[in-house]
Amino acid sequence: MIELLIVVALILLNGVFALSELAVVSARVPRLRALAATHHPGAASALALAADPGRFLSAVQIGITLIGIINGAFSGEAFGNRAVDLFLGLGVPAGAAAVLGYGLVIVVITYLSVIIGELVPKNLALRNAERIACMVAPFMTAVAVSAKPAVWLLDASTRLVFRIMRQTTENGHRVTDEEIRALILEAETAGVLESGERELISGVMRLADRAVVGLMTPRTDVDWIDISAPEAEIRERLITTPHSRLPVGDGSTDALIGVVQTRELLAAILAGKTFEVTSHIRKAPIVPETMDALDVLSVLRDAEVPMALIHDEYGNFEGLVTPADVLEAIAGVFRSDSAEEEPHAVERADGSWLLSGAMPVDEMADKIGIVVPEQRNYATVAGYVLAHLQHLPQVGERVDANGWTFEVVDLDGRRIDKVLASRLKGGRRLRG
Numbered sequence: 001m002i003e004l005l006i007v008v009a010l011i012l013l014n015g016v017f018a019l020s021e022l023a024v025v026s027a028r029v030p031r032l033r034a035l036a037a038t039h040h041p042g043a044a045s046a047l048a049l050a051a052d053p054g055r056f057l058s059a060v061q062i063g064i065t066l067i068g069i070i071n072g073a074f075s076g077e078a079f080g081n082r083a084v085d086l087f088l089g090l091g092v093p094a095g096a097a098a099v100l101g102y103g104l105v106i107v108v109i110t111y112l113s114v115i116i117g118e119l120v121p122k123n124l125a126l127r128n129a130e131r132i133a134c135m136v137a138p139f140m141t142a143v144a145v146s147a148k149p150a151v152w153l154l155d156a157s158t159r160l161v162f163r164i165m166r167q168t169t170e171n172g173h174r175v176t177d178e179e180i181r182a183l184i185l186e187a188e189t190a191g192v193l194e195s196g197e198r199e200l201i202s203g204v205m206r207l208a209d210r211a212v213v214g215l216m217t218p219r220t221d222v223d224w225i226d227i228s229a230p231e232a233e234i235r236e237r238l239i240t241t242p243h244s245r246l247p248v249g250d251g252s253t254d255a256l257i258g259v260v261q262t263r264e265l266l267a268a269i270l271a272g273k274t275f276e277v278t279s280h281i282r283k284a285p286i287v288p289e290t291m292d293a294l295d296v297l298s299v300l301r302d303a304e305v306p307m308a309l310i311h312d313e314y315g316n317f318e319g320l321v322t323p324a325d326v327l328e329a330i331a332g333v334f335r336s337d338s339a340e341e342e343p344h345a346v347e348r349a350d351g352s353w354l355l356s357g358a359m360p361v362d363e364m365a366d367k368i369g370i371v372v373p374e375q376r377n378y379a380t381v382a383g384y385v386l387a388h389l390q391h392l393p394q395v396g397e398r399v400d401a402n403g404w405t406f407e408v409v410d411l412d413g414r415r416i417d418k419v420l421a422s423r424l425k426g427g428r429r430l431r432g
Contacts, residue, residue, distance in 0.1 A: 003075075003078035006074065006078075007071060007074065007075050007079075007109065007114075009077070009102060010067050010070060010074070010114065011071065011109075011112050011113050011116050011117045012069040012117070013063075013067055013234060014063075014064060014067045014068070014071070014113060014117035014118070015116055015117045015118070015120065015121040016136065016139070017060050017063045017064045017067070018064070018117060018118050018121045018122055018123070018125075018408065019121035019122065019124060019125050019132060019136060020060060020125075020132075020133075020136040020139070020140045021057065021060045021125075022121075022125040022126065023081070023125035023129045023132040023133040024046060024050055024053075024056060024128070024129075024133045024136070024137070024140070025050075025053070026125060026126060026129040026133075027046060027050060027129040027130045027133040028129070028130060029047070032046050032047045032050065032107045032133065032134075033047065035130060035134060039347050040093050040134055041134060042133075042134035042135055042136075042138055043137075045134075045137035045138050045140075045141050046130075046133040046134050046137035048137075048141070049053055049133075049140060049141065049144075051115065051172055054155040054159065055151055055152075055155050055370060056140065056144065056156055057142055058144075058150075058151040058154035058155045058158070059140060059143050059144035059147060059151050060140070061152065061154065062143075062150055063149050068113075071109065071113070072106075072109070074105075075109045076102060076105060079105045080101055080103075080105050080113065081101075083100075083101030083102065083104050083105050084097050084098050084100075084101030084102070085101075086101065087100050087101050102295045102380045105382065126133070131163075157274045175280065177277055180205065181202065181423075183206070184198050184201055184202070185198070197341035199331075199332075200330060200331060200390065202366060202392055203329060203330035203331060203332070203380045204330055206329065206330075206360070206362045206363065206366070207293050207294065207326065207329050207330055208292075208293070208294055209362065209374070210292070210293040210329070210360070210362065210379070211289070211290060211291065211292060212287060212289060212290075212291045212292070212293055212295075212296045212308075212310055212321055213289050213294055213310070213318065213319070213379050214293065214329070214360050214361075214362070214379040214380075215296070215321050215325045215326060215329050216310050216318065216319035216321045216325065217316055217319050217320055217321070217322075217325065218318070218319045218358075219253055219318055219319050220415075221319075222253065222320055223237070223241050223243055223246055224246055224247045224248065224249055224253055224256070224317060225237055225238075225246050225247070225248045225249070225260065225279065226249055226250070226251065226252075226278065227248055227250050227257070227277055228250055228251050231275055233408070234275075234277060235269065235275070236268075236358065238262050238265055238266055239266075241262060243262065244261065244262055244263060245259050245260065245261055245262065245305060245306075245307050245322070246259065246260055246262055246339045247259050247284065247307070247309060247320060248260055248277060248281050253317045254315075254316055254317050256284075256309055256317060257281060258281035258282055258283050258284055259281070259282050259283075259284040259305045259307050260277060260281055260282065261280065261282070261305070264280050265277065265280055268280070282304050282305045283304055283305075283310045284303065284304075284305055284307050284308065284309050285299050285300075285303045285309070286308070286310075286311055287299055287308050287309070287310055287311075287321075288310070288311065288312075288313070289310050289311065289312050289313075289318050293326070295327070296308055296321055296326075297304060297323075297326055300321070300322070300323055300326070306323050307320055307321070307322050308320065308321050308322075329360065332344075343356075344356045344358070344359035344360075344363065344364075345359060345363070345364065345367050345385050349422060350420060350422075351422075352420055352422040352423070353367060353368055353416070353417075353420070353421045354409075354418060354420055354421075355381050355419045355420070355421055356381065356417070356419075357380060357381050357385075357412075357416035357417050357418060357419060358380055358381070358382065359380060359381045360379060360380060360381075360386045361376070361378060361379060361380055361381055361383065364384070364421075368404060368411050368423075369403065370402040370403070371402070372384065372402075375430055381406075381416075381419050382415065382416035384401075384406075385399060385406050385408065385416055385419055386416070388401050388406070392409075392414055393408045393411075393416065394408070395408055395409065395410065395411055396408065396409075400424060403423060403424050404422065404423055404424060405421070405422045405423075405424055406419050406420070406421050407419065407420045407421075407422070
């Protein structure tokens with residue numbers, strides 16, 4: 001009976017090592033840091049083990065190896081002879097009885113070791129890695145300290161082999177956008193996130209990857225006030241514009257001098273005051289077209305007026321960006337009673353998509369499920385089509401890319417206004 005308890009204890013101890021190994025390796029470091037910040041017991045030790053996996057895994061391997069050796073030798077000695085005597089009592093010849101007896105002991109012990117000492121603990125560790133890592137971390141730290149010479153030897157030997165292989169023992173894994181999106185999709189499938197929450201998170205991730213040109217209203221669509229124009233024309237522009245702020249230029253958009261609040265000028269007109277646009281002009285920040293969208297968001301927060309004017313490397317006005325543009329990039333296009341806004345993408349009954357040429361290309365990629373290059377010199381669907389056509393298209397021209405056919409269905413002058421995207425039969429999703 002005592003021998004049986006010893007064997008069971010060794011198998012359970014092996015399970016503790018297996019549990020500890022998978023729990024610490026699988027535990028999410030940000031979650032452990034959050035637990036350590038709240039002084040959760042064992043969290044700091046778990047973080048220390050995760051930060052030095054070589055030392056930790058060496059300690060685990062020493063424990064598992066020693067337990068395996070001791071368990072094999074002890075169980076063979078304790079139960080092997082009894083099993084042989086059992087088979088001899090059943091009339092089995094001595095040679096066969098020895099093979100069957102020790103073989104039976106090995107099979108039973110191995111089975112129990114795999115189930116109780118490996119599979120069950122590892123499945124438990126996967127269910128709540130962080131909590132279990134915190135529980136076992138103090139014990140594993142003590143094991144690593146007590147076996148420090150052996151742990152150091154194994155860890156140093158492992159590093160030496162890696163150097164010979166010209167590899168590093170450092171964990172080179174970095175979380176990618178694709179992994180985050182897959183995790184978000186999994187959370188939505190499991191009901192943890194609502195569909196709207198997933199779309200907002202995806203919008204924030206797209207925003208972080210964009211340059212400001214992917215948010216801006218291009219200069220061709222900008223309403224502005226020409227300070228040199230007749231007063232009647234300026235008044236008409238103030239009355240008819242749907243915008244609360246307008247840039248002000250002197251003769252052209254390449255000579256912008258600031259921004260005015262339309263309500264201030266309208267209030268002055270209604271109050272019968274002297275109509276002076278210059279007294280209401282406020283300074284607007286000027287940003288380069290290469291600036292990241294998140295950096296522009298910081299500029300808008302600190303600006304006297306929340307509107308930034310975008311210029312290219314030659315100093316030419318390219319467009320403007322407002323907080324509403326940032327919000328639209330995250331949440332999508334908003335409908336407005338004062339302007340007939342059409343959705344950027346409409347899915348048709350046959351599975352094709354009618355896309356606006358002004359639609360950001362990363363939004364289009366998410367909609368139809370393709371991958372576009374991270375390094376690209378275009379920001380819209382129109383730019384994507386032009387990059388593949390390599391010339392200004394005519395209505396009806398099409399190009400195949402990423403397993404889809406993109407057909408130009410409408411032009412606004414020389415600008416691509418509408419594109420019809422249809423999946424190719426048997427088309428594969430490629431990088432393009």
